[in-house]
Amino acid sequence: MTQPRRLPQGGRIDRSRELAFSFNGRPLQGYAGDTLAAALLANDVRLVARSFKYHRPRGIVGAGAEEPNALLQLGGGGHTLPHQRATQVELYAGLEAVSVNGWPSLEFDLMAINSRLAGLLPAGFYYKTFMWPQRFWGRYEHQIRRAAGLGRAPMEADPDRYDKTHVHCDVLIAGGGPAGLAAALAAGRSGARVILADEQAEFGGGLLGSREQLDGRPATDWVKAAVAELRGLPEVRMLPRSTVFGYYDHNLLTIAERVTDHLPPGISAGPRQRLWRVRAGRVVIAAGAIERPLVFGNNDRPGVMQASAVSTYLNRYAVAPGRAAAVFTNNDSAYRSALDLLDAGVEVAAVVDVRLRVDGELPARVRAAGIAVHSGYALVDVQGGKRVEGARLMALDSDGRGFSSAYPVGLRCDLIAMSGGWSPAVHLHSQSGGKPRFDETLAAFVPGTSCQAEVSVGAARGCFDLSGCLQEGFEAGAAAARAQGFEARPGAPMPAAVIIAQAPMMPMWRVPSWRGVKGPKQFVDFQNDTSAADIALAAREGYRSVEHVKRYTALGFGTDQGKLGNINGMAILAETLGQDIPSTGTTTFRPPYTPVSIGTLVGRTVGDLFDPLRKTAIHEWHVEHGAEFENVGQWKRPWYYPRQGESLDQAVYRECLAARRTVGVMDASTLGKIDVRGPDAAEFLNRVYTNGWTKLGVGRCRYGLMLGEDGMVMDDGVTARLADDHYYMTTTTGGAAHVMGWLERWLQTEWPDLKVYLTSVTDQWATVAVVGPQSRGVLAALCQDIDFAAEAFPFMAFREGTVAGVAARVFRISFSGELSYEINVPADYGRHVWEAVMAAGAAFDITPYGTESMHVLRAEKGFIIVGQDTDGSVTPDDLGMSWILAKNKDYLGRRSLLRPDSVRTDRKQMVGLKTLQPGFVLPEGAQLVDDPDAAKPVPMLGHVTSSYHSPCLGRSIALALIRNGRQRHGDVVYAPLSDGRIVRAEICDPVFYDPEGARQNV
Amino acid sequence: MSESPRRESPLAGVGSQPVVGDAATVRLAERPFRxxxxxxxxxxxxxxxxxxxxxxxxxxxxxxxxxxxxxxxxxxxxxxxxxxxxxxxxxxxxxxxxxxxxxxxxxxxxxxVSSGQTTLVVSGPDAGSLLSKSCTLDLHPRAFAPGQCAQTLLAGSTVLLSRLDRAHGPEFELVVRRSFADYLWRCLADGAEEYQPA
Missing domain, CATH: 3.30.70.1520 (Heterotetrameric sarcosine oxidase)
Known part of the structure; x- marks a missing residue:
């Protein structure tokens, strides 16, 4: 028979839609509306996992986020997800689930030997054993991880889309149970912007799994009406399948929405998951409460479940998780589960209640139904291995710390519904900065004083009656809206629930051990196999702080973050230490509340959208002409233009020779460009550059070096004087934004008296550099209104004219040492002018070149690139550029150049390097030493900053920073390479080519 | 030069025709050359x-x-x-x-700076939702109304954002630097995928 544990009727499942799925390869059937856990239980699958450390058989414990055992691997290929809580996975057709732990199989797990060796695996076992010898940890770690089985990360790229979004609201309500729905109604009716997020597919929270009534009708009828009303309110956003998982400063919260996770892979209906970053005016936390397990012998056997989970499976999914149940409790709420079981036709063997006096209304109903209630008793042991086969109980003594009977009594059952009381979900409150407070009556941590604009309501605050939840939620929603400036508007009043008085619970953090140390293990944290004895051992070994005990015993370290075990564990620690729970405290609750996929956090910032790709106006031409690109900051720049079959070296060889012999052309649009205007512009430039600017005539250009306040080289570039009060500054490509901010900062904060305005015009101008002996001819063919004769348009001058029909600024400047012109035109015409240059240059076989050739050409001339040949620790003098430091004026960084360290004579200085083997190109970054055989550590002289093969010199060249290098021209130094080779190179002047500068003065 | 110079919008590489069809709830277009x-x-x-x-x-x-x-x-x-x-x-x-x-x-x-930046237009009922994927500002009409503007980050690009609501629904203008325009267009088009009719 399929689905043998499915009840013949009831539940919120759709029996007309049967869904086939598989578990560990076994084909099974469930219904639409099931969770994977519900469908597994319907099929009487008890064993779903092996535990982390002892490989003990484990079954489903809960029905929600707290599930510690049923953590399964879903799907295959790149779509697979490890470690998914079966209790929160919606069943879909074709779902494939496998257990993550258990080798060679779940049923027959060889690693279960660990269970027999438990005495050898105490708390802190890893620290005690695998720390020695330390160098072996790498090996141990690999084996331990394999044995522990944490699921499988996909090796393939994730085929799914993820997205993220930002949203602002007046009121965010976390949790769509009765309190949350009530809050949403009150806030939503006021017109405030409301977000209601709930982790389940349906709103209603705990009501979906209960048989509560409101106004004499099923509570789910009210849920339906409330949801319908909320959907009709235009400013209310309903987010089902959405977990509020993080609460950060300034009321920033994060929500993980599982948009299409409930659909079979391949169905395109939006992103798989979406991250919501919410800035909320007020937050109402209606996250409910989590039922605590009881800590007793073998309480981890498959079939021991939360009583509330048993009710949920019965009522919501029409699944009976067993045939004969025992209920074990310390409070009244579990009696509801006993009644649910009874009404579903499941035999209830007994209710075992640790309280001596049990006289509440719910217990009375259970007794009236003829069920035995053993008050003052506790379960001490569970029989069975892969499923519960029975339990044993003993009578407790009057204070519950020992037994009044000598031997246990047996009880036949295959299901144990346990309840150790309820822990309000204080996670979000705690993440917001609040400190949970221990409530002695509830024996639970409840939210403390709010640190941010948040309030907890309903079960999340420790209110466990339905009417109270509705009332609190409604009032909190109205108050939150009011605080945001929205007055309450009338609407249907909150319905009335049947009030059933509940008798006080009796804290029972740990059932006394029946046979002392020989007794069966009493688990506190199922996911991490932490037992009560482990915590007691940690205390005996001297651990006092709950944070230390957590790390020593792994209590609460699992992916469930101790949702079930932590409070019991802390209380056991407190008992062992003989102190109270408040002074023992809780560990820190941190985001995420439940695990979040990395893809969800990343969203669409993947691939080409990972970071902006800035493109010049000529970019598409480069693409069409086969350029290879390199990233320079965020810019895409042509790196080189290979012709058919050419390598990088071959292309660069050809490009460099063209620029030196005929003419080359380069897209220089990425340089930073700043308009500097105002009567004090010259004075401003005097202050920010090391050299003088007052005497620069209109129509002329000058190279400038900018220093940081530390005197180190920060940026460089050429600035032209367009008019008396108007300069056009260029910066390095990568430094543009920083320089703009730097200059504005000085103007705004230190020199507000200077009349200077700056405007960034980097993107306004496309820059085409025409480089080489034939460049004058190319320009002359394109531009009739500028006289390009050497004397009419000298080096370091600029002219305005019309190039290829476009108004242009032409600068005669050179980064190659060749005769060269940089044409600046409005970027909309960038490609037009570039193509015109290509056409006019065709007669000279004009050759486009990229950044690699640009680097070679400038290195041949010893021109630095800030950021490559400098690293923020290099002064102008280090570069041999003292000539650019004005003596008769102040400028930024000047004083730092007088510091003792700046004037040391043995600083690292820029030099050239020629390898003795001319064909060998040193790797950039290579360290340089005087004696490679010196005793270690070998004294370092410096390193190679730039290194290329120079086509026009027919040999390798390099630039390097070497200690006292300027005094060492002619010396041979050694570069010991990572592959073991040692390369010799001679120190030389950094200007390798045309040292007189004759080529650009033609 | 006899031929008149040819100009190109920054979106030459993606084509600035609307990528989202008329039936979609969000439309993306460029207003170039202003x-x-x-x-x-x-x-x-x-x-x-x-x-x-x-x-x-x-x-x-x-x-x-x-x-x-x-x-x-x-x-x-x-x-x-x-x-x-x-x-x-x-x-x-x-x-x-x-x-x-x-x-x-x-x-x-x-x-x-006419050549240095261009204007992208995002319009339609889901225009705000599309922008909110990449923008941390509150774009609800209560918080960001016609007549307001903001210099902010949209994905990884600075933009000057303003709202111009039309009879047919919300419309946002994004003034973006030329070199970022292609990237920003691709970001928006990628985010708009879910608003396209299947």
């Missing part, structure tokens, strides 16, 4: 204010993050002493000449 002037000056100087007001036909917006419309000219507040003036296509250089003449003798800066 005149754009960056103006800097001192609003404490009556000569500056009077001169600019005279030329533009109305005052500069001085409230932070607001827009002033004078006829077909839109002026965006960028900072206490900085504005962006946007004109219809072709009107930028004339306005620049007139303004420059009116401001002669005053300390100011006027830069033509």
């Amino acid at each position: 005149g754009q002037l960056n103006l800097r000056g001192d609003v404490a100087s009556p000569t500056f204010v009077d001169a600019v007001t005279g030329v533009l036909g109305g005052p500069l917006p001085v409230q932070p993050n607001t827009v002033a419309d004078h006829g077909e000219v839109r002026i965006f507040w960028l900072g206490p002493d900085e504005w962006l003036i946007i004109t219809p296509e072709g009107a930028g250089s004339d306005l620049k000449t007139v303004l420059q003449k009116a401001l002669e003798g005053i300390h100011f800066a006027l830069s033509d």
Whole structure:
């Protein structure tokens, strides 16, 4: 028979839609509306996992986020997800689930030997054993991880889309149970912007799994009406399948929405998951409460479940998780589960209640139904291995710390519904900065004083009656809206629930051990196999702080973050230490509340959208002409233009020779460009550059070096004087934004008296550099209104004219040492002018070149690139550029150049390097030493900053920073390479080519 | 040169035709080649204010993050002493000449940035949702209404964002630097995928 544990009727499942799925390869059937856990239980699958450390058989414990055992691997290929809580996975057709732990199989797990060796695996076992010898940890770690089985990360790229979004609201309500729905109604009716997020597919929270009534009708009828009303309110956003998982400063919260996770892979209906970053005016936390397990012998056997989970499976999914149940409790709420079981036709063997006096209304109903209630008793042991086969109980003594009977009594059952009381979900409150407070009556941590604009309501605050939840939620929603400036508007009043008085619970953090140390293990944290004895051992070994005990015993370290075990564990620690729970405290609750996929956090910032790709106006031409690109900051720049079959070296060889012999052309649009205007512009430039600017005539250009306040080289570039009060500054490509901010900062904060305005015009101008002996001819063919004769348009001058029909600024400047012109035109015409240059240059076989050739050409001339040949620790003098430091004026960084360290004579200085083997190109970054055989550590002289093969010199060249290098021209130094080779190179002047500068003065 | 120069929008690489069909709830388009002037000056100087007001036909917006419309000219507040003036296509250089003449003798800066940035238009019922994927600002009409503007980050690009609601629904204008336009377009088109009819 399929689905043998499915009840013949009831539940919120759709029996007309049967869904086939598989578990560990076994084909099974469930219904639409099931969770994977519900469908597994319907099929009487008890064993779903092996535990982390002892490989003990484990079954489903809960029905929600707290599930510690049923953590399964879903799907295959790149779509697979490890470690998914079966209790929160919606069943879909074709779902494939496998257990993550258990080798060679779940049923027959060889690693279960660990269970027999438990005495050898105490708390802190890893620290005690695998720390020695330390160098072996790498090996141990690999084996331990394999044995522990944490699921499988996909090796393939994730085929799914993820997205993220930002949203602002007046009121965010976390949790769509009765309190949350009530809050949403009150806030939503006021017109405030409301977000209601709930982790389940349906709103209603705990009501979906209960048989509560409101106004004499099923509570789910009210849920339906409330949801319908909320959907009709235009400013209310309903987010089902959405977990509020993080609460950060300034009321920033994060929500993980599982948009299409409930659909079979391949169905395109939006992103798989979406991250919501919410800035909320007020937050109402209606996250409910989590039922605590009881800590007793073998309480981890498959079939021991939360009583509330048993009710949920019965009522919501029409699944009976067993045939004969025992209920074990310390409070009244579990009696509801006993009644649910009874009404579903499941035999209830007994209710075992640790309280001596049990006289509440719910217990009375259970007794009236003829069920035995053993008050003052506790379960001490569970029989069975892969499923519960029975339990044993003993009578407790009057204070519950020992037994009044000598031997246990047996009880036949295959299901144990346990309840150790309820822990309000204080996670979000705690993440917001609040400190949970221990409530002695509830024996639970409840939210403390709010640190941010948040309030907890309903079960999340420790209110466990339905009417109270509705009332609190409604009032909190109205108050939150009011605080945001929205007055309450009338609407249907909150319905009335049947009030059933509940008798006080009796804290029972740990059932006394029946046979002392020989007794069966009493688990506190199922996911991490932490037992009560482990915590007691940690205390005996001297651990006092709950944070230390957590790390020593792994209590609460699992992916469930101790949702079930932590409070019991802390209380056991407190008992062992003989102190109270408040002074023992809780560990820190941190985001995420439940695990979040990395893809969800990343969203669409993947691939080409990972970071902006800035493109010049000529970019598409480069693409069409086969350029290879390199990233320079965020810019895409042509790196080189290979012709058919050419390598990088071959292309660069050809490009460099063209620029030196005929003419080359380069897209220089990425340089930073700043308009500097105002009567004090010259004075401003005097202050920010090391050299003088007052005497620069209109129509002329000058190279400038900018220093940081530390005197180190920060940026460089050429600035032209367009008019008396108007300069056009260029910066390095990568430094543009920083320089703009730097200059504005000085103007705004230190020199507000200077009349200077700056405007960034980097993107306004496309820059085409025409480089080489034939460049004058190319320009002359394109531009009739500028006289390009050497004397009419000298080096370091600029002219305005019309190039290829476009108004242009032409600068005669050179980064190659060749005769060269940089044409600046409005970027909309960038490609037009570039193509015109290509056409006019065709007669000279004009050759486009990229950044690699640009680097070679400038290195041949010893021109630095800030950021490559400098690293923020290099002064102008280090570069041999003292000539650019004005003596008769102040400028930024000047004083730092007088510091003792700046004037040391043995600083690292820029030099050239020629390898003795001319064909060998040193790797950039290579360290340089005087004696490679010196005793270690070998004294370092410096390193190679730039290194290329120079086509026009027919040999390798390099630039390097070497200690006292300027005094060492002619010396041979050694570069010991990572592959073991040692390369010799001679120190030389950094200007390798045309040292007189004759080529650009033609 | 006899041939008249050919100009290209920054979106030459993606094609600036709307990528999202008419049936979609969000549309993406470019308004290229508008005149754009960056103006800097001192609003404490009556000569500056009077001169600019005279030329533009109305005052500069001085409230932070607001827009002033004078006829077909839109002026965006960028900072206490900085504005962006946007004109219809072709009107930028004339306005620049007139303004420059009116401001002669005053300390100011006027830069033509028409080529340096372009305008993307996101419209339709889901326009705000699409932008919110990449923008941390509150774009709800209660918080960001027509007449307001903001210089902010959209994905990884700075933009000047403003809202121009039309009869057919919300419409946002994004002034973006030329070099980022292609990236921003691709980001928006990628985010818009879920709003396209299947």
